[in-house]
Amino acid sequence: xxxxxxxxxxxxxxxxxxxxxxITFIFPSFLNLSMVDGRLVGPLVDVAKRSAPVALLAIGMTxxxxxxxxxxxxxxxxxxxxxxxxWAVSAGYGLGPALVIALSAGIAxxxxxxVLVSMVGIQPFVATLILMTAGRGIAQLIxxxxxxxxxxxxxxxxxxxxxxxxPVPVWLWLATGVxxxxxxxxxxxxxxIEAVGINRRxxxxxxxxxxxxxxxxxxxxxFCAALAxxxxxxxxxxxxxxxAGLWLxxxxxxxxxxxxxxxxxxxxxxxxxVIGALIIxxxxxxxxxxxxxxxxxxxxxxxxxxxxxxxxxxxxxxxxAFLRGALPTRRPSEQVQQTGKPKP
Amino acid sequence: MLLTVKGxxxxxxxxxxxxxVDFDLAAGEVHALLGENGAGKSTLxxxxxxxxxxxxxxxxxxxxxxxxRSTSQAQDLGIGTVYQEVxxxxxxxxxxxxxxxxxxxxxxxxxxxxxxxxxxEMIEGYGLDIDVNRDLSSYSVAIQQIVAIARxxxxxxxxxxxxxxxxSLDAREVEMLFKVVRDLRSRGLxxxxxxxxxxxxxxxxxxxxxxxxxxxIITEKTAELDRVKLIEHMLGHALEHExxxxxxxxxxxxxxxxxxxxxxxxxxxxxxxxxxxxxxxxEVVGLAGLLGSGRTESAELLYGVRVALTxxxxxxxxxxxxxxxxxxxxxxxxxxxxxxxTDGIVADLTIRENIVLALQASKGWMRPIPxxxxxxxxxxxxxxxxxxxxxREKMIGELSGGNQQKVIxxxxxxxxxxxxxxxxxxRGIDVGAHAEILRLIRELNAQGMSLLVISSELEELVAASxxxxxxxxxxxxxxxxxxxxxxxxxxxxxxxxxxAKEATA
Numbered sequence: 069x070x071x072x073x074x075x076x077x078x079x080x081x082x083x084x085x086x087x088x089x090x091i092t093f094i095f096p097s098f099l100n101l102s103m104v105d106g107r108l109v110g111p112l113v114d115v116a117k118r119s120a121p122v123a124l125l126a127i128g129m130t131x132x133x134x135x136x137x138x139x140x141x142x143x144x145x146x147x148x149x150x151x152x153x154x155w156a157v158s159a160g161y162g163l164g165p166a167l168v169i170a171l172s173a174g175i176a177x178x179x180x181x182x183v184l185v186s187m188v189g190i191q192p193f194v195a196t197l198i199l200m201t202a203g204r205g206i207a208q209l210i211x212x213x214x215x216x217x218x219x220x221x222x223x224x225x226x227x228x229x230x231x232x233x234x235p236v237p238v239w240l241w242l243a244t245g246v247x248x249x250x251x252x253x254x255x256x257x258x259x260x261i262e263a264v265g266i267n268r269r270x271x272x273x274x275x276x277x278x279x280x281x282x283x284x285x286x287x288x289x290x291f292c293a294a295l296a297x298x299x300x301x302x303x304x305x306x307x308x309x310x311x312a313g314l315w316l317x318x319x320x321x322x323x324x325x326x327x328x329x330x331x332x333x334x335x336x337x338x339x340x341x342v343i344g345a346l347i348i349x350x351x352x353x354x355x356x357x358x359x360x361x362x363x364x365x366x367x368x369x370x371x372x373x374x375x376x377x378x379x380x381x382x383x384x385x386x387x388x389a390f391l392r393g394a395l396p397t398r399r400p401s402e403q404v405q406q407t408g409k410p411k412p
Numbered sequence: 413m414l415l416t417v418k419g420x421x422x423x424x425x426x427x428x429x430x431x432x433v434d435f436d437l438a439a440g441e442v443h444a445l446l447g448e449n450g451a452g453k454s455t456l457x458x459x460x461x462x463x464x465x466x467x468x469x470x471x472x473x474x475x476x477x478x479x480x481r482s483t484s485q486a487q488d489l490g491i492g493t494v495y496q497e498v499x500x501x502x503x504x505x506x507x508x509x510x511x512x513x514x515x516x517x518x519x520x521x522x523x524x525x526x527x528x529x530x531x532x533e534m535i536e537g538y539g540l541d542i543d544v545n546r547d548l549s550s551y552s553v554a555i556q557q558i559v560a561i562a563r564x565x566x567x568x569x570x571x572x573x574x575x576x577x578x579x580s581l582d583a584r585e586v587e588m589l590f591k592v593v594r595d596l597r598s599r600g601l602x603x604x605x606x607x608x609x610x611x612x613x614x615x616x617x618x619x620x621x622x623x624x625x626x627x628x629i630i631t632e633k634t635a636e637l638d639r640v641k642l643i644e645h646m647l648g649h650a651l652e653h654e655x656x657x658x659x660x661x662x663x664x665x666x667x668x669x670x671x672x673x674x675x676x677x678x679x680x681x682x683x684x685x686x687x688x689x690x691x692x693x694x695e696v697v698g699l700a701g702l703l704g705s706g707r708t709e710s711a712e713l714l715y716g717v718r719v720a721l722t723x724x725x726x727x728x729x730x731x732x733x734x735x736x737x738x739x740x741x742x743x744x745x746x747x748x749x750x751x752x753x754t755d756g757i758v759a760d761l762t763i764r765e766n767i768v769l770a771l772q773a774s775k776g777w778m779r780p781i782p783x784x785x786x787x788x789x790x791x792x793x794x795x796x797x798x799x800x801x802x803x804r805e806k807m808i809g810e811l812s813g814g815n816q817q818k819v820i821x822x823x824x825x826x827x828x829x830x831x832x833x834x835x836x837x838x839r840g841i842d843v844g845a846h847a848e849i850l851r852l853i854r855e856l857n858a859q860g861m862s863l864l865v866i867s868s869e870l871e872e873l874v875a876a877s878x879x880x881x882x883x884x885x886x887x888x889x890x891x892x893x894x895x896x897x898x899x900x901x902x903x904x905x906x907x908x909x910x911x912a913k914e915a916t917a
Binding site for chain 2: 255256257259260262266267269270272274275276277334335
């Protein structure tokens with residue numbers, strides 16, 4: 069079980085390591101780690117902590133994409149859940165009820181998406197676009213158009229606290245990732261989701277409850293978005309309906325793609341998607357450290373992402389073979405695919 | 413001879429796909445090319461059309477040696493090809509398709525009126541009454557095939573290669589296509605015809621060449637070759653005379669079997685008129701009819717793919733409610749659908765996963781089948797059904813059609829269903845796998861499983877079934893048993909509208 073997983077995530081893992089080495093080469097302090105007041109601090113810890121929202125989203129997004137779907141609404145769900153949690157805390161309900169309200173809101177949003185996709189039959193892109201645009205409006209209704217700030221220290225702990233030396237958000241994505249992977253791979257859920265993603269009709273004819281699975285997958289994505297919403301909101305101790313989680317759905321999709329999961333559905337790896345999220349954050353950190361003028365950031369990020377995707381592409385192997393074939397043959401015995409024009 | 417091939421050889425990475433094959437084609441002849449999958453038919457065709465370049469041998473057209481390097485070169489030389497999947501552009505009009513690449517122009521612009529005239533001239537004589545300015549996709553596959561033929565003939569005009577042109581046509585459409593082929597033959601074209609359907613080969617061809625393992629086995633006049641001999645040549649060993657034995661068995665008195673399922677008045681508007689059906693234990697019921705006559709629709713209602721709006725189903729314990737496939741599976745049903753690729757296989761899952769899929773789905777996601785048990789199941793069925801693969805972890809999409817079908821059968825056998833519906837279980841499968849699947853049906857039947865088999869291959873259906881129901885125009889019109897059960901009576905029941913029910917069980 070372990071070996072195939074390692075083999076699957078090897079490209080992502082080596083990309084991450086290569087990026088870290090590259091940045092360390094330019095800024096040797098990147099690898100610095102030290103204990104301050106029982107907390108591990110350093111750029112790497114910072115990267116892991118800042119990855120939390122996208123990593124959490126990527127976990128849910130991986131499942132949705134495995135069913136050939138897409139969830140554009142997760143950024144808006146972050147805003148809704150952050151707003152509901154902030155509202156509950158500032159209204160004096162206490163942390164526990166606030167968490168329950170926020171997570172339920174996330175799952176409810178996911179169920180809405182799932183029902184639109186699975187029962188009504190709307191294309192995932194359009195179905196989740198509805199909540200993507202409407203969601204921030206809902207969040208604004210909850211915050212009544214203000215940035216809802218709060219002072220509850222226990223809620224703040226979720227965003228900036230420390231547990232066993234590591235930031236709480238890091239524990240959050242680690243735990244969610246591990247639990248989700250166990251839930252999917254120790255039961256038959258993972259295979260059934262893959263089957264539905266590859267061929268929904270054939271799966272349904274074989275008795276797979278594709279309808280319920282699809283709804284569950286979007287609900288899981290909503291749940292992950294709710295967790296991300298808690299982290300984002302707790303970190304800044306305030307709910308900003310307009311900007312919380314803005315464009316994060318795109319980073320999450322990118323993380324899943326960097327994780328080598330096909331947008332056409334089917335085989336998926338949660339671990340690879342989470343590493344994808346770490347790769348994105350490492351790039352961000354590297355650009356910040358580089359001290360480029362901020363207007364360069366997005367362009368550099370885009371260029372690096374293109375390089376990573378091209379390097380991971382299976383097509384590269386064929387292109388590479390083509391380049392080698394076009395060169396003068398060094399080993400005449402080797403049969404090379406002829407691509408040239410016919411000889412006269 | 414119009415086309416002569418001598419000693420043609422072609423290897424791929426050391427594997428011989430064609431080994432010194434001789435072949436010839438006269439003008440005004442339909443020459444059928446037969447062989448199992450992998451026998452070398454496609455390789456031979458591709459060498460003729462320039463898609464592959466031969467390693468050795470000679471090709472001569474009109475006694476001139478030719479050496480096509482691309483399909484367009486072959487076309488210019490006079491060799492045109494029409495494939496099973498129509499390779500025209502469905503979103504363009506018929507006229508645009510016909511004139512594609514040589515549109516008549518006026519002042520540098522396409523002259524639409526001249527194009528329409530040109531297209532009309534091209535399809536003249538094909539018996540088509542169509543509007544050439546409508547989109548190609550608005551016409552049936554058969555008409556699209558004929559348009560493709562018209563285009564190929566006008567482009568090349570000497571040799572026409574038809575590669576499985578009838579695979580997705582129904583009987584009427586096949587007849588329409590054959591009329592075109594006969595006309596072209598009388599106009600002096602040489603036609604190479606490739607098909608899995610032996611009936612069609614015998615109906616249309618003048619000569620038959622059989623390939624096996626890249627070698628030419630025989631070339632014979634169709635009239636001098638009988639069917640059993642032909643299949644023996646294709647398989648390379650004598651065919652067991654199962655068909656005859658089974659036919660003889662029909663004459664015997666049918667044993668009385670307990671009723672397993674009874675369906676009363678099952679129907680749905682627009683799909684099929686309400687019908688009754690009793691399924692006995694260990695019985696094989698055949699369902700015959702033309703494509704689109706309501707065969708598949710009947711099966712889909714029985715299995716709950718679409719919900720029947722009328723009627724009820726019962727088993728020995730009382731009524732069963734088949735509202736979806738899951739309910740049908742719970743009642744002990746299984747269904748191997750007609751369109752294997754879109755409805756059967758889950759292409760990017762392994763053979764193992766495809767085999768355990770239905771079993772796992774019925775157990776529920778919380779009770780995963782242990783990996784060791786999955787492996788055992790997969791290996792067991794790979795061995796029992798003789799699935800040709802390098803291992804259980806191979807993606808099912810990489811297998812040949814026949815082996816994919818066996819995996820789908822394994823998926824249902826693992827469920828041990830009481831009633832298995834097989835929709836066209838042998839379509840698009842080579843002759844060897846054909847025989848194996850028929851043998852399997854018989855085995856299951858002997859173990860007491862009830863089967864409903866839908867097939868266009870009438871002889872096969874007669875051989876396999878205890879009883880045959882004929883469907884026409886979305887109605888169950890006849891039920892044939894015992895000595896009445898011959899391909900001939902089925903054809904008559906399908907063909908003759910207004911015939912009364914011939915027999916009732």
